[in-house]
Amino acid sequence: MTQLYQAGQGQPTDEIRKVAEYEGIDVQKLTRRVAKGHVVIPSNKNRNTKPCGVGKGLRTKINANLGSSPELENVQLEVKKAKIAAEYGADALMDLSTGPKFRQVRQAIMESTDIPLGTVPIYQAGITASDAKKAVVNMDEDDMFRAIEEQAREGVDFMTVHSGITLDTVEKVKKSERVMGVVSRGGAFLTAWILHNQEENPLYQNYDYLLEIAREHDVTLSLGDGLRPGCLADASDIPQMGELLILGDLVKRAREADVQVMVEGPGHVPLNQVEANMQIQKTVCKGAPFYVLGPIVTDLAPGYDHITSAIGGALAARSGADFLCYVTPAEHLSIPGLQDVKDGLVASKIAAQAADVANGLKSAWDKEMEMAHARKDFQWEKQYQLAFDPEKARKCRERRPTAESDMCTMCGEFCALRMVRDNI
Ligand SMILES: C[C@H]1O[C@@H](n2cnc3c(N)ncnc32)[C@H](O)[C@@H]1O
Ligand SMILES: Cc1ncc(COP(=O)(O)O)c(N)n1
Ligand code: MET
Ligand code: SF4
Ligand SMILES: [Zn+2]
Numbered sequence: 312m313t314q315l316y317q318a319g320q321g322q323p324t325d326e327i328r329k330v331a332e333y334e335g336i337d338v339q340k341l342t343r344r345v346a347k348g349h350v351v352i353p354s355n356k357n358r359n360t361k362p363c364g365v366g367k368g369l370r371t372k373i374n375a376n377l378g379s380s381p382e383l384e385n386v387q388l389e390v391k392k393a394k395i396a397a398e399y400g401a402d403a404l405m406d407l408s409t410g411p412k413f414r415q416v417r418q419a420i421m422e423s424t425d426i427p428l429g430t431v432p433i434y435q436a437g438i439t440a441s442d443a444k445k446a447v448v449n450m451d452e453d454d455m456f457r458a459i460e461e462q463a464r465e466g467v468d469f470m471t472v473h474s475g476i477t478l479d480t481v482e483k484v485k486k487s488e489r490v491m492g493v494v495s496r497g498g499a500f501l502t503a504w505i506l507h508n509q510e511e512n513p514l515y516q517n518y519d520y521l522l523e524i525a526r527e528h529d530v531t532l533s534l535g536d537g538l539r540p541g542c543l544a545d546a547s548d549i550p551q552m553g554e555l556l557i558l559g560d561l562v563k564r565a566r567e568a569d570v571q572v573m574v575e576g577p578g579h580v581p582l583n584q585v586e587a588n589m590q591i592q593k594t595v596c597k598g599a600p601f602y603v604l605g606p607i608v609t610d611l612a613p614g615y616d617h618i619t620s621a622i623g624g625a626l627a628a629r630s631g632a633d634f635l636c637y638v639t640p641a642e643h644l645s646i647p648g649l650q651d652v653k654d655g656l657v658a659s660k661i662a663a664q665a666a667d668v669a670n671g672l673k674s675a676w677d678k679e680m681e682m683a684h685a686r687k688d689f690q691w692e693k694q695y696q697l698a699f700d701p702e703k704a705r706k707c708r709e710r711r712p713t714a715e716s717d718m719c720t721m722c723g724e725f726c727a728l729r730m731v732r733d734n735i
Contacts, residue, residue, distance in 0.1 A: 313529045314352060316569040318345035326352045330364035335674060344368065348562070349598045351469075351571040353403070353427045353531035358466030360427050363402045365573060366600035370672060371628040371663035372402035374429065374602070374636045375656055376647075377420070383646050384410030386419050392652045393420045399656040400699070403469070405429040405636075409438055409496075417465070427468035429533060432458040433514070437500045447500050448507035455513055456520065463528040471575060472521060473535035474514040474561055475554040476501040480538060483550045491541030494578075498537020518561060522568040531571040533602060534558045539578035542610055546580040547588060559595035573600040573634065576627075580606035585623055589631035602634040603627050607642075616642035617658035624659060628666030635659050653700075660699045687728065689717040 314324045323331070323342045330352055331338040341364070344350040350366030365372050375396035377389055393404055403426055408416045413435060421428055435458040440450030462470065473495065481502055484493065493499045501512050514521060525532055538554040540546040558574050565572035574596045580588055585606055592601050605620030606627055612619050620638035628635060639655030641647040647655065667675035678697060685693035691708060695701040711720040718726040 313526055313569045313571070314345065314354065315348070315566070315571050318342050319569065321346075324352075326354050326362040329362045330369075334364060334369050336368065345571075347598065348566045348572065349600070351531050351573050351600050353429070353469035353571070354529065355463065355466045355468045356529045357464060358421065358428075358468060359425070360468060361425050363427050365402075365602070365634045367598065367633070369633070370674060371632070371666050372634045373400065373656065373659045373663055374403045374405055374634060375401040375652060376405045376407050376636060377652065378406045378408030379410030379412065379416050380408075380646050381410055384408075384412055384416075386412060386415050388649075389416050390419050390423045391649060392647070393424050395649055395652050396656055397424050397426055399653055400660050401426065401637075401656055403427045403429060403634075405431075405471075407431060407434065407496075409434050411438075411442075413438065417462075417467075421466060428466075429469040429471065430462055430467045431471040431497045431535070432462050432467075433473060433497045433500050435462070448504050450500075450504065452513040452517065456517075456524070459521065460524050463524050463530050467530065469531040469533050469573075470525075471497060471533045471535040472514050473497045473501050473537035474512065474518055474521070475534060475557040476505065476512050476537040477515050477557060478505060478511050480550060480553050480557065481505050483553045484538060487548060487550050489540075489545050489548065489550065491545050493538065494541030495535065495537045495539055497535050498539075501537060515557070518564060519568075522565060522570050525565075525570045526568055529571075531573065532565055534561055534572060534574045536575040536577060536604075539576065539604065540580065542579050543581050543608075546577060547584050551577065552591075555592060555595055559597070562596045562599045573602050576601055576603040576632070577606050578604055579610060580608065580623060582608045582623065582626060585626045586630040589627055593631045600633040601627075601631060602636060603632045604636045605638050607638065613643050614640055616640060617655045621658040621662040624662035625665040628663055629669050632666075635663055657699045664699075689728075691716065 317324050323338045331341045352362050352364050377392040406417050406420050436450045436454040437447040441447045493502050538550040562572050606623035607619045608623040616638045617640050624635045637655040637659040639647040639651035641651040682697045695705050698704040
């Protein structure tokens with residue numbers, strides 16, 4: 312019995328009750344939203360985590376990507392990244408490991424954190440095939456479903472499946488005038504597989520089997536955007552939209568099978584197209600939670616893509632996105648380090664809060680009011696405590712202290728707040 316099934320019977324699950332409490336919303340209302348598929352709570356039956364609700368009316372959530380690559384693999388480093396991500400407010404983690412010790416990394420992350428974990432099982436299938444059969448394109452359907460099943464048993468809470476990459480959408484990519492082709496890693500594995508084998512994507516062809524596994528372990532599916540744009544010029548093009556139409560159909564089928572489902576989205580999108588992208592997804596996918604990567608709104612800032620994506624992320628979350636995948640300053644340049652993880656998270660938290668305030672979320676406004684009062688009253692400790700990055704705020708003030716606490720070195724004795732307070 313899945314959470315979606317229970318919610319459909321009007322029965323709030325323990326997870327629904329907990330999320331309703333954290334978010335300060337009515338349990339029955341949340342149960343209805345889960346039943347409709349407008350909210351998902353990724354929570355595998357085989358793992359205990361702090362439940363995190365994603366979707367309509369809830370605080371915008373943040374995911375932090377981590378994991379090893381063939382170029383850098385250190386299990387303890389990934390555990391440290393997971394801990395820093397959790398410390399700076401990540402609501403979920405994705406282990407995107409592609410190094411040989413991917414199992415150890417996944418296990419260590421699950422053991423050292425209590426927040427929901429997502430994965431992309433096609434990576435495991437691809438790496439295993441690359442190792443045992445010489446190439447990713449030599450993986451077969453069994454390899455794919457074996458990876459999904461193994462990870463579902465281990466307790467992975469949500470899984471990205473690129474089921475929208477099909478013979479037809481691959482054809483659309485070939486015919487298109489895309490500059491960047493395919494930039495999604497899972498999308499590339501499956502596009503290459505289809506081109507090599509000239510067969511339909513098993514994750515599409517046998518989607519019902521995928522749903523069976525997800526239902527058995529109550530895994531939430533995250534329908535991958537394998538054809539997301541990799542540069543501004545490719546945004547909102549025919550391959551991206553063609554894939555989205557398929558995802559809309561797959562959302563419906565997941566819900567009919569009582570499997571929770573969300574949808575992944577772009578990517579690299581000019582600011583003026585962000586809102587339309589959110590509205591189209593919400594319409595085509597019938598209100599399914601939308602999980603976006605950025606969007607990055609200019610490609611001219613490598614080293615600062617946490618900022619380019621926070622700008623896009625704020626507008627996206629204001630326009631319907633529910634879940635922001637952080638982007639770190641290392642994006643497009645290298646695997647992120649610890650500082651990158653922290654900087655990426657802080658930037659996403661800013662984007663999410665900006666959107667939550669604009670969307671009128673009470674909990675977001677409450678914090679803004681607390682900060683306003685702490686500032687007015689020169690309560691520095693309180694300000695640090697409310698800050699997304701307390702350490703940085705403290706360092707900034709303490710490097711130039713003032714003799715009196717009710718001012719800072721910006722204006723000194725001419726402190727505006729103090730001048731008016733003393734004369735009113
Ligand atoms: C889809 C997103 O996943 C990110 N991504 C892929 N692999 C890793 C990794 N090992 N660590 C962190 N992020 C990763 C990419 O940078 C892209 O933004
Ligand atoms: C928001 C989002 N989009 C995509 C992916 C998967 O990465 P990829 O598609 O590159 O395999 C992800 N982990 N999160
Ligand atoms: C081509 S780099 C791989 C990830 C990329 N940043 C993306 O938008 O998906
Ligand atoms: S440039 Fe780097 S991040 Fe982009 S697809 Fe290639 S290896 Fe991955
Ligand atoms: Zn990119």
